[in-house]
Amino acid sequence: MPVISDFSLAKFQDGTLTISMAPPQAIGGWPINFTVEKRYGSSDSLILKSVSSGFNGVSGITVVNSGQGVFNIAINSIDTSGLDWGNYATRSERVNSGARTPITEGFLLLTP
Numbered sequence: 001m002p003v004i005s006d007f008s009l010a011k012f013q014d015g016t017l018t019i020s021m022a023p024p025q026a027i028g029g030w031p032i033n034f035t036v037e038k039r040y041g042s043s044d045s046l047i048l049k050s051v052s053s054g055f056n057g058v059s060g061i062t063v064v065n066s067g068q069g070v071f072n073i074a075i076n077s078i079d080t081s082g083l084d085w086g087n088y089a090t091r092s093e094r095v096n097s098g099a100r101t102p103i104t105e106g107f108l109l110l111t112p
Contacts, residue, residue, distance in 0.1 A: 002091075002102035008109035011085055012077045019092060019104055021069025027094075028066035029053040034073045034092040036108055046088065047079045050095075075108075085112045
């Protein structure tokens, strides 16, 4: 069952969302995606960040402590520049071949 994680960010502001697995769980080598959508179930992601083995920090997700399940998601000002202010659905999940395991779900409140 995913953890509910809501956060807010001003448009054109950089931010970092820190996710900590509860209970702590080793995530080394996990392929993880983070998406921001207009609403849950949308077919298009407005923001997509990812990490996979060997590519730590390249696409917006940085594993901080793989043994304890802590990772950061970088939201850059350019990611939100084309979005209207309001609520957006967010989700982080482990993505394996043929399976998706939710880690967090929640909302991003984008303020003017």
